[in-house]
Amino acid sequence: MDFNPCMKHKAVRKSVRKFAETELGPIAHDIDRDSRFPWEIIEKMRPLNYFGLQVPKEYGGAELDCTSYAITIEELSRVCAAIGLCITVHNSVGAYPIVRFGTPEQKKRFLPRLASGEQIGAFCLTEANAGSDAGAVETTAIYDNGQYVINGTKVFVTNGGVCGLALIFAVTNTDTQGAGASVLMVEKDTPGFSVGELEDLCGMRANPVSSLFLEDVRVPEDNMLGRPGDGLKIGLNALDTGRIGIAAQALGIAQAAFEAAVKYSKERQQFKKPIASFQTIQNYLADMATEIDAARLLLYRACAINDAGQPFGTEAAMAKLYCSTVASRVTNLALQIHGGYGYSKEYDVERYFRDAKITEIYEGTSEVQRLVIARGVLSQLT
Amino acid sequence: MNTKKRAIWVFGDYRNYFQNRVTLQLLAKANDLAPKISAEVCAVLFGQGLDQYVAEYIAHGAQKVYVVEHRSLKNYSVEKYAVLLERLANDYQPETILVGATSFGKEFAPRVAKRLGTGLTADCIGLKITEDGLLLQIAPSFGGNLLAEIITPNHRPQMATVRPGTFQEIPHNNELRGEVVRLPIQKDLPEDRVRLIANERQAQRDQRIEDAPVVVCGGRGMGSKKKFKKLFDLADLMGGEVGGTRPVVYAGWLDTDALVGQAGKHIKPKILLSFGISGAIQHTAATTEADFIIAVNKNPNATMMKMADVAVVADASQFCTALIKGLKARIQA
Amino acid sequence: MVSELPWDSKTGTLRRDLAEGMMNPACANALEAAFQIKRRYGGDIITITMGPPMAEEVLYEATAMGADRGVLLTDPYMAGGDTFVTSHTLARAIEKECPDFDLVLCGCHTSDSETAQVGPQLAEELDIPGVAYVEQLEINNRTVRMQRLSDNFFETLEMDLPGLVTVTTQANAPRYPSLSVLETAFGKPDISILGAADLGLEPETIGVQGSPTKILDVYSSTAKKKNLIMKGTAKKIVDEVFEKFGDRISGAIKKDLKTHYHEKKP
Numbered sequence: 001m002d003f004n005p006c007m008k009h010k011a012v013r014k015s016v017r018k019f020a021e022t023e024l025g026p027i028a029h030d031i032d033r034d035s036r037f038p039w040e041i042i043e044k045m046r047p048l049n050y051f052g053l054q055v056p057k058e059y060g061g062a063e064l065d066c067t068s069y070a071i072t073i074e075e076l077s078r079v080c081a082a083i084g085l086c087i088t089v090h091n092s093v094g095a096y097p098i099v100r101f102g103t104p105e106q107k108k109r110f111l112p113r114l115a116s117g118e119q120i121g122a123f124c125l126t127e128a129n130a131g132s133d134a135g136a137v138e139t140t141a142i143y144d145n146g147q148y149v150i151n152g153t154k155v156f157v158t159n160g161g162v163c164g165l166a167l168i169f170a171v172t173n174t175d176t177q178g179a180g181a182s183v184l185m186v187e188k189d190t191p192g193f194s195v196g197e198l199e200d201l202c203g204m205r206a207n208p209v210s211s212l213f214l215e216d217v218r219v220p221e222d223n224m225l226g227r228p229g230d231g232l233k234i235g236l237n238a239l240d241t242g243r244i245g246i247a248a249q250a251l252g253i254a255q256a257a258f259e260a261a262v263k264y265s266k267e268r269q270q271f272k273k274p275i276a277s278f279q280t281i282q283n284y285l286a287d288m289a290t291e292i293d294a295a296r297l298l299l300y301r302a303c304a305i306n307d308a309g310q311p312f313g314t315e316a317a318m319a320k321l322y323c324s325t326v327a328s329r330v331t332n333l334a335l336q337i338h339g340g341y342g343y344s345k346e347y348d349v350e351r352y353f354r355d356a357k358i359t360e361i362y363e364g365t366s367e368v369q370r371l372v373i374a375r376g377v378l379s380q381l382t
Numbered sequence: 383m384n385t386k387k388r389a390i391w392v393f394g395d396y397r398n399y400f401q402n403r404v405t406l407q408l409l410a411k412a413n414d415l416a417p418k419i420s421a422e423v424c425a426v427l428f429g430q431g432l433d434q435y436v437a438e439y440i441a442h443g444a445q446k447v448y449v450v451e452h453r454s455l456k457n458y459s460v461e462k463y464a465v466l467l468e469r470l471a472n473d474y475q476p477e478t479i480l481v482g483a484t485s486f487g488k489e490f491a492p493r494v495a496k497r498l499g500t501g502l503t504a505d506c507i508g509l510k511i512t513e514d515g516l517l518l519q520i521a522p523s524f525g526g527n528l529l530a531e532i533i534t535p536n537h538r539p540q541m542a543t544v545r546p547g548t549f550q551e552i553p554h555n556n557e558l559r560g561e562v563v564r565l566p567i568q569k570d571l572p573e574d575r576v577r578l579i580a581n582e583r584q585a586q587r588d589q590r591i592e593d594a595p596v597v598v599c600g601g602r603g604m605g606s607k608k609k610f611k612k613l614f615d616l617a618d619l620m621g622g623e624v625g626g627t628r629p630v631v632y633a634g635w636l637d638t639d640a641l642v643g644q645a646g647k648h649i650k651p652k653i654l655l656s657f658g659i660s661g662a663i664q665h666t667a668a669t670t671e672a673d674f675i676i677a678v679n680k681n682p683n684a685t686m687m688k689m690a691d692v693a694v695v696a697d698a699s700q701f702c703t704a705l706i707k708g709l710k711a712r713i714q715a
Numbered sequence: 716m717v718s719e720l721p722w723d724s725k726t727g728t729l730r731r732d733l734a735e736g737m738m739n740p741a742c743a744n745a746l747e748a749a750f751q752i753k754r755r756y757g758g759d760i761i762t763i764t765m766g767p768p769m770a771e772e773v774l775y776e777a778t779a780m781g782a783d784r785g786v787l788l789t790d791p792y793m794a795g796g797d798t799f800v801t802s803h804t805l806a807r808a809i810e811k812e813c814p815d816f817d818l819v820l821c822g823c824h825t826s827d828s829e830t831a832q833v834g835p836q837l838a839e840e841l842d843i844p845g846v847a848y849v850e851q852l853e854i855n856n857r858t859v860r861m862q863r864l865s866d867n868f869f870e871t872l873e874m875d876l877p878g879l880v881t882v883t884t885q886a887n888a889p890r891y892p893s894l895s896v897l898e899t900a901f902g903k904p905d906i907s908i909l910g911a912a913d914l915g916l917e918p919e920t921i922g923v924q925g926s927p928t929k930i931l932d933v934y935s936s937t938a939k940k941k942n943l944i945m946k947g948t949a950k951k952i953v954d955e956v957f958e959k960f961g962d963r964i965s966g967a968i969k970k971d972l973k974t975h976y977h978e979k980k981p
Binding site (some may be wrong): 005007008010011012014015016018019049050052057061062063064072094145217304 | 737771772775776891892893894895897898900901914
């Protein structure tokens, strides 16, 4: 069992960290405050393959292994979680389902533009009445003479405001409810496709999360990913890799908060001593360090299992559950250590705190992760 | 011991005002050190038409000036000058050679040291004589965060480049007398392998932020682009330059050229005034060589405040206004 | 992180084994200059570094970005060397590994000690023309034309190859390696590892032992700062600043200041 990262993984971390600290570091605070999507940085990320992390090289991607992918998201999120979010969603649930389920023609059509970042991808499952319950999707896609006509409204779409290609979950066979869900690839400029107002969210404010409206949107039947009714299968599969990304993101946020807490507790003097010299603070820091380490090991193990080509759904769910829980706890403690300053927007720890919470909610709530884990455990131990 | 008197040599760097001043500063320091090792202070000058410098160096404390004048030495040449100094040093065996840490000095001195087979300490900000009579060279390390005390125990000459502005020059004194030793150009000096094609003096007005004696740096804490403009008024008043952090450059409050940071300009002013900067490592790493830092921030715990000599707990913009007012009132008309 | 590099308090030298394997910023500019030269004029890029075994990472990084091969000089005997012995060691390695080189590119200085001496001394060791602080360069046949700003003079210089230049951080913007290149580069990069014996260097001529300069002591410069904290109204603090530091300010701005400003009050 080797716990040392290999040279490649070290290099990936170093390279992403340098990019993130140099390019995202100086603006992370401001783009959060202004809810601004930093196109100027996105332009810089495009040629560096950030938009084709797991896309095969023949389509212009970097074809990273899962561990490198997790490290990339972790390091981006350590500096700017909202951009980490954009990248992870684009890659894991925007591009990867096409890598996994697309026909050769679909790959040729869609992947190069996604991998180059020309189109940013979005994954549209959630609706007003369908979140964790994917079977309750109400958007419909009715077959009509070689085309599908899509109608419905998607909410809380990450990258919604900037997406070029959306993977839409829609019911193709209205008789069979959830079992009839399918996935359709819809490009932004298709008539009838429109973006709603950006959501005003607690955290991840630099990510243009929005609603998407589909009004008689017509796409050729070739735009269907997989076969009619494959929606649930594709969705669950995408969520497995998606969870790796969100776990990595949560880990990155936790790491940032922890580093801030360590730095602050060494600097901040009370009773003429750095607060780091007080046992209470030390206990906090010790717990934070331990939990982050445990979270990291859990995540990397899930990645390693995936890289070895084995089923990793349960492990990914465990990693996602634990990393996001740790992120919330660690950012909470980091803010506490900062005292009143931590509650001020002048310090980044307040942003970490807001950004961390959503990792317990999206890509499957913690409650749903437990469901997945329990299902895995129960099926293994009969 | 040698019958010759021991000597501390100062390389006469004179190409522009600042280079000339550092030479005078080194002569002053050499005068301070020389009595401790019973040495004489010598200047070494290469070039053409050097009479004014010979006189000036004597008036600033050179007891002896070695001069090599020739038209082939008119333009500064690292290679030729290095060979010349190497040969002179071999002939006269000085105890110590001091060179100003100008761009030229920092390129020239290492080559001389290499040719003489001796050590060289870069960019010293302090020189002393140890109890053993050795030159103690104090040099910044790690971007100025650390100071190292260095000696060259077994090799001669002991060589150091010294940061301009480190020492105070002795006031010009026409009463001082010194010996002038004029040496002929050597016939077998090698041809320059590096050819000077063009050489243009930069307009004096264009002070570079890297060289400015006063730098006023602003961060997000200034509040707005309008308020940030006050920093330019302050810098003008102080004959300094304005720099800033990456966020203010991104916000369009300041040109990219003026970014002070690891990826931007590294500064070493006599005074750095830091307004509303928390002190991310990318920024502070480029400011550690400032001699004196006055930081202004509402947050007393900001890294920049900890680094500062004077940490002013106040609103950056308001304090800037007060400082401009205070300065205007005090500057003698 | 530059400010947190650990140093060995006994020998006073940087404990490069504890510092993360980060590429020196100016060296990244030198490497970028090499890539640009390669693109325009062709050639092979060989990167050389001296340091602890983990310095190999930097060579991997360089290879990932497009260098053709790397040479790591690592040996306990090489540790703690000053610029005199460092340039000596590098020169012997260059002569051994790439005797037919055309151009040596160095970063103009390291971010830790900033001596800027290794480049010029390496030119002496190799007995080739050298130019420091180069901001722009182009090559015509066997002639390099360079531009730089040196002590407020814009200089245009020429030299024939082989030669050496040191490159400033203003020269270019180093690229980030793309993730796809990183993914490929870690197959089997061509990196050779050499010790003192491989270069025929006697231990007493290199590293701490061979260095003419000796470090007596290293201490934190910030520890000596007073860090005076001033609070109150802006006006009051301004008065206090001038009262305490008026001379210093006057010296820096080269203007006389009224010293008895607030004694005007009745």
